[in-house]
Amino acid sequence: MLRSALAALLAVSLLTPASFSFAASAAEVPTVTGLSLYDQPALKPGFTHFPYVNPEAPQGGELVRASVGSFDSTNPFIVKGTPASGLMAVYDTLLASNPDEPFSMYGLLASGVRLDPDRRWMEFDINPGARFHDGTPVTAEDVVFSFRLLRDEGQPFYAAYYADVTSAQALDDDTVRFDFAKANSRELPLILGQLPVLPKHYWANRDFTRPTLDKPLGSGPYRIAAIKPGQRIVYDRVDDYWGRDLPVNRGRHNIARLVFDYYRDQTVALEAFKAGNLDLRIESSASNWATAYDFPAAEQGFVKKLLVPDGQPAGMQAYVMNLRREKFQDPRVREALNLAFYFPWLNDNLFYGAYKRTRSYFENSPMAAGGKPGPGELALLEPYRDQLPDAVFDKPLPIAEPEDLRPRLRKALGLMRDAGYEIQNGQMVNRETGKPFTLEVLLYDTQFERIVQPLLKNLKRIGIQGKIRTVDVNQYLNRLRSFDYDMVIATFPQSINPGNEQREYWTSAYADQPQSRNLIGLKNPAIDALVDDLIRADSRQALDTAARALDRVLRWGFYVIPQFHLGATRIALWDKFGHPQPSPEYGLDFDAWWVDPDEGPRIEARQHGG
Structure with a gap:
């Protein structure tokens, strides 16, 4: 309902000179x-119902x-x-x-x-x-x-x-x-x-x-x-x-x-x-x-x-590592954990071949990054070159699936050694502290246990001891709110037009806010800036480019172990x-x-x- 003439007159009489131009322009903007x-709505004024x-x-x-x-x-x-x-x-x-x-x-x-x-x-x-x-x-x-x-x-x-x-x-x-x-x-x-x-x-x-x-x-x-x-x-x-x-x-x-x-x-x-x-x-x-x-x-x-x-992007369902825990701070450790997840076995033996491996945070959409970055992505990434891994700029994206699990685990062992760990008496331990590397996967639904168990079995082969903790929903939510977990299974849903919700997923301002969706605990100025680039995008092309740049940086960070989608x-x-x-x-x-x-x-x- 448009404002009455009297109300409009009173509103104008109280405006300052600086704000008067806004009132004048408001009268000129069509309702x-x-x-x-980006474009005009598909349904014209006077439509009677959704088609x-x-x-x-x-x-x-x-x-x-x-x-x-x-x-x-x-x-x-x-x-x-x-x-x-x-x-x-x-x-x-x-x-x-x-x-x-x-x-x-x-x-x-x-x-x-x-x-x-x-x-x-x-x-x-x-x-x-x-x-x-x-x-x-x-x-x-x-x-x-x-x-x-x-x-x-x-x-x-x-x-x-x-x-x-x-x-x-x-x-x-x-x-x-x-x-x-x-x-x-x-x-x-x-x-x-x-x-x-x-x-x-x-x-x-x-x-x-x-x-x-x-x-x-x-x-x-x-x-x-x-x-x-x-x-x-x-x-x-x-x-x-x-x-x-x-x-x-x-x-x-x-x-x-x-x-x-x-x-x-x-x-x-x-x-x-x-x-x-x-x-x-x-x-x-x-x-x-x-x-x-x-x-x-x-x-x-x-x-x-x-x-x-589903016409929307698949989003990211994944094992999420909590960077608030010291053990996950080293990206080599995170990459090693990624290598222990072997999707082909799961898909063949548990899923009846129903799923595809998820690689991108914007899977099944033009926003998913691929290959090496193009000129548009490089323009967004270049200001943060000293804050990002070199691989972001000059290597194809990770997650290739060799036919055999063995080379994956060999590479994982090498990464753990480079990160300061070694196997002693069958356990992966920190060389300086002697403390074993262990992790707990927090769940609220027993249905996920069969998905987690193969990952833990593979990790055990390289000396990492893992366990599952399944709790009731209320306890799970309380631990999630206080970020009291090593690893959880979570989904970061995406729409065909991602925007402000990306702040809560990935930016520093939400890393320590209870019940925020920054479950990873990301605090990275480069990621903060790339999220802003995505949110400020003023065209479909600019949005796709910004999403690809963000996707590329998140994927090279190995912050999650991507799972699968339908x-x-x-x-x-x-x-x-x-x-x-x-x-x-x-x-x-x-x-x-x-x-x-x-x-x-x-x-x-x-x-x-x-």
């Missing part, structure tokens, strides 16, 4: 309903899914506590992403957007019909409150996301303005579009930083209906949801009830799915996918399997759901699924033994 990172959805999808039914571990909080935005699954369905954001475009967003809470052509500021007009679940209007003041609350008291990545926002102000009840630093990320306007808006009147007298099991107030399509702490959380669709008929929502949020049941581990959850206690399962195990779905209900056609291609999502489901076909290219949108009114009762009768 739009969608934004895209991939079924706008006439049936309404109703229930979707029951599994979560592993436990939860003790319904606040997903803070450092403390273990939040329940599904909580973001309670909240609306200013804009909504279209999963069928690389990075375009359209109006949700915001009915209009104005973006300065020089990207120094933007304004959002709040939809006059937007309401929280208690009927209170959503205002610009709620937006400013949410921005400041998340930036100052939320998880560290919010501060990283919003680092280039210099001010946020409510110009009136319906208009909020953000001003940006001179050099800012091109994606910053879209990142602000992802801002979840919290009700100021609800949180004003509550401690936002403490975990809670209250049912929080939001404005989104679902509200919490029931909570059984640590065991189950249930969401009901909001019947009078204010945004139900918006173009970004039509054909979505069709299922009336969403249920997340908690299980000790994936093995128990799989058995619950087979028994009909769960409706849908995202399968992470290649072995299960190949062998575990031959039970009677599947053979009778009540259960089916889907393999949905490039698709495996879904097993009881066949009572309808869903878009094909799925949107850049994201799996379960919000666009529905329960088939004809098949649902038949399948549910089979699930429950009818």
Whole structure:
């Protein structure tokens, strides 16, 4: 909603001469309903729904899914506590992403957007019909409150996301303005579009930083209906949801009830799915996918399997070494540990040949570095030549897979000797201190143990003693937050348009922040600068070049042991759901699924033994 003439007049009368030019230019900037990172949004004003959805999808039914571990909080935005699954369905954001475009967003809470052509500021007009679940209007003041609350008291990545926002102000009840630093990320306007808006009147007298099991107030399509702490959380669709008929929502949020049941581990959850206690399962195990779905209900056609291609980069799933531990400081040690991971054996013997080896932090995308650096990469890398290994500049990238493990382990032994270690009585020990080199891999899911054991077996062959420590999810998260681990298995997900989140992954500012995603503990000025180059990229070509330069430096640092990727999502489901076909290219949108009114009762009768 545009500002009233009186409000605009009062705003202008209070402006200083220095800021008056911004007000004048704001009046000249057109109001739009969608934004895209580099080009124009694919969907024109007046579109009625996302093209991939079924706008006439049936309404109703229930979707029951599994979560592993436990939860003790319904606040997903803070450092403390273990939040329940599904909580973001309670909240609306200013804009909504279209999963069928690389990075375009359209109006949700915001009915209009104005973006300065020089990207120094933007304004959002709040939809006059937007309401929280208690009927209170959503205002610009709620937006400013949410921005400041998340930036100052939320998880560290919010501060990283919003680092280039210099001010946020409510110009009136319906208009909020953000001003940006001179050099800012091109994606910053879209990142602000992802801002979840919290009700100021609800949180004003509550401690936002403490975990809670209250049912929080939001404005989104679902509200919490029931909570059984640590065991189950249930969401009901909001019947009078204010945004139900918006173009970004039509054909979505069709299922009336969403249920997340908690299980000790994936093995128990799989058995619950087979028994009909769960409706849908995202399968992470290649072995299960190949062998575990031959039970009677599947053979009778009540259960089916889907393999949905993923148009996003594969990202990096890896064993992550904690550089805060002295033993991992030497890059020769890290490279030796990399050499002990032998993917071909795993893929042949455990994964039924399903996976590809991950090499790049931007795997399966044009942002993955290859060969030696080209002129564009060299221009970004050259200022940091004295801070980077020579190999970054003049050698092809590492991770080649010899056919035999033996030459890999011979090279690993040589690297460990060069780093000051030797084998004594079958153990790798530090020559100066006599202290054995040992490591512990911290896990929360027994499913990963079979992946870790071959690595530890190979390390034992060169005298390195390793062990697995599997703990419950809460203990795992507490140790992760305090960086109390040698090695963990973690994923650094990537989108086709990486940006501000890279700060939290790799930069010095986040190395010591509890619950940051800088799990490695990186503190490297060259990497900090390359992350800034990526974030400031002003074209697709510049972004790809900056990502390749960053990828190259991270890979030559041997900070992680890359694992594997599939490039698709495996879904097993009881066949009572309808869903878009094909799925949107850049994201799996379960919000666009529905329960088939004809098949649902038949399948549910089979699930429950009818």
